[in-house]
Every structure is written in structure tokens, then in C-alpha cells.
Amino acid sequence: MKKIFTLIATAFMAVSVNAQTDATVYDFAGITEDRVTVNEHGEKSNRALDGVDFPCVNYLGADKEKKMLVQVKDIDLVTIQYSNSDKKSPAITFADKFLNLDQKNFVLIIGTEEVKLKEGDVISVKFCAKGSKEAVLHAETNLTGDDAKSKDDKDIQIASFTVGANGTAKIKETNGGVRIYTMTINADIPAETTGISEIASAKTAKARKVVVNGRLVIETANGTFSATGARVK
Known part of the structure; x- marks a missing residue:
């Protein structure tokens, strides 16, 4: 060492x-319930994880067209999007060390209409799988970069994507859910x-x-x- x-x-x-x-560095550890807002397709609740209660969000939509949108105060450039044909409780858990997205097809929307990403910005995400099923982060919209993979919850990785044009961008988890520790926007990466x-x-x-x-x-x-x-x- x-x-x-x-x-x-x-x-x-x-x-x-x-x-x-x-x-800009966003830390997803220890997010409290009062910082979380969710639209009509979700509800805030609590979940026991390893014997400790943590705030969480349940998905109520039960329709892929009903997109749940979750935002966190002080992580203002990131919106979490999720939809499914079934309800999911919980869908998101705000644990002490990470953000737990419980199933595949969660989308991280980065940037807003008011605050746009710039072409060439670099987005880095420190993440791992949420269990024994591999997690895959995919450059879904307005990003370039290879898929980033974590084989299990011990395999912490750093995904890096580059913004293609001024505007917003989307990162999608496509396989088994994911735990997110931090996101860095416009980091100087060699x-x-x-x-x-x-x-x-x-x-x-x-x-x-x-x-x-x-x-x-x-x-x-x-x-x-x-x-x-x-x-x-």
C-alpha cells in the first residue's frame, strides 16, 4: 500500500x-428526508436497511408513462427519474454512505433549463452495484463514453462521460440497480x-x-x- x-x-x-x-462535487451520502422532493408519481417513506431506518421514496405510478421525478436540495443539477409497469416500494433509499437506486432503468438527468451543461464538460460518478447483480451505467443522452460496470457491492468504480453539446444529459442504469456515492461535474480528468x-x-x-x-x-x-x-x- x-x-x-x-x-x-x-x-x-x-x-x-x-x-x-x-x-462541482455532489455527495449522495446521508441525505435527509427534508431535502427530498418528489412529484405525484412517488411518495416519501422510511426503510430499514441493516437494522437502521433511512428515508426512502416509493414509486406509485405503475405505468411506464408515469415518470417519477425526485430532486434533492443542494444537489440542484441532478433529477432522478424512474418509471415501471409496477409499483415499487422502496424505489430509492437515502442511506448513510450512498444513494441506493433499487432497480434497473433509473435515469439521472443532469442540468436544467436554467443551468445547462457545457459541451466538453466531464461528469464522473463514483458507484457500485447494490448487491451481487452487476450494475451498468450507460451514456443515455448527450454524452459520450463507454458503459461503466460494477460486478457487486464491493466493486466501487468511477464512471466518466463527456457532454456532447450545451444542454442537459442523461445517465441510465441498465442492469440491476446501483449505489451512487458522489458525482463530479467538470472535473479535470487526465x-x-x-x-x-x-x-x-x-x-x-x-x-x-x-x-x-x-x-x-x-x-x-x-x-x-x-x-x-x-x-x-
């Missing part, structure tokens, strides 16, 4: 001079061929630089680290 930390710290120093400071993106001694670990609260950190699938290799999260 010490060698990995050293490589991360070295990569940090190599790229920190050109770091962007305008990245090319896949650079030392920061592929760390050989970490095998398949990916790393990228992200600005959080004015501080540049290195975010990997195994955690978030400072320039010295200390774990931040």
Missing part, C-alpha cells in the same frame, strides 16, 4: 499546477495513458484528480487520498 500511496502522491504533484478549481490514470502496482485501480472544497485530492476506486497518500475518504 505504501508504494501505491507514493505513486498517487507523485501523480498529484505532477498535475496539481494545472488543476481546475470550478468542479487522459487514460497518463501515470495518474493507470497505477500499475494497483493493478486495475483508476485514479483521477478532483477539486473538493477548494482542495485537490486524488480519487480512486479504493478511496480518496491527499497528496501525501493519507486516506481522506
Whole structure:
């Protein structure tokens, strides 16, 4: 591990001079019920998860044309959309460390009519499967980038997509539901061929630089680290 930390710290120093400071980071951990709003096709409730009660949202539509829309205060550029031919209780759970989307076909709508994404913006999502069934994040609308996959709830990954044109964009989970930890919009992400993106001694670990609260950190699938290799999260 010490060698990995050293490589991360070295990569940090190599790229920190050109770091962007305008990245927006949304944290989906510990969202409280009072921050959540839902349209007429859903209702707020509570769910026991690992013996602890958490706020959740139930889907009431029972019709694929009835789209439930959920928004969270302070995560103002993201709307969660869901529809199905059946009701679902719960459909969304706001757990202490992540947002749990319980089934496939959830859509994350990023951007609004008032605040549009810009062509070339980069959207990164830290996520994993919600259980033993693989999660797949797909660039649904106005995005480019390969599908990102997590094999189970221990396999935390970072999906990255690039906005194609000014406006809104959509990311869709297409397989088995998903847990979302963070979303970063307009992060400064290096090319896949650079030392920061592929760390050989970490095998398949990916790393990228992200600005959080004015501080540049290195975010990997195994955690978030400072320039010295200390774990931040």
C-alpha cells in the first residue's frame, strides 16, 4: 500500500499546477428526508436497511408513462427519474454512505433549463452495484463514453462521460440497480495513458484528480487520498 500511496502522491504533484478549481462535487451520502422532493408519481417513506431506518421514496405510478421525478436540495443539477409497469416500494433509499437506486432503468438527468451543461464538460460518478447483480451505467443522452460496470457491492468504480453539446444529459442504469456515492461535474480528468490514470502496482485501480472544497485530492476506486497518500475518504 505504501508504494501505491507514493505513486498517487507523485501523480498529484505532477498535475496539481494545472488543476481546475470550478468542479462541482455532489455527495449522495446521508441525505435527509427534508431535502427530498418528489412529484405525484412517488411518495416519501422510511426503510430499514441493516437494522437502521433511512428515508426512502416509493414509486406509485405503475405505468411506464408515469415518470417519477425526485430532486434533492443542494444537489440542484441532478433529477432522478424512474418509471415501471409496477409499483415499487422502496424505489430509492437515502442511506448513510450512498444513494441506493433499487432497480434497473433509473435515469439521472443532469442540468436544467436554467443551468445547462457545457459541451466538453466531464461528469464522473463514483458507484457500485447494490448487491451481487452487476450494475451498468450507460451514456443515455448527450454524452459520450463507454458503459461503466460494477460486478457487486464491493466493486466501487468511477464512471466518466463527456457532454456532447450545451444542454442537459442523461445517465441510465441498465442492469440491476446501483449505489451512487458522489458525482463530479467538470472535473479535470487526465487522459487514460497518463501515470495518474493507470497505477500499475494497483493493478486495475483508476485514479483521477478532483477539486473538493477548494482542495485537490486524488480519487480512486479504493478511496480518496491527499497528496501525501493519507486516506481522506
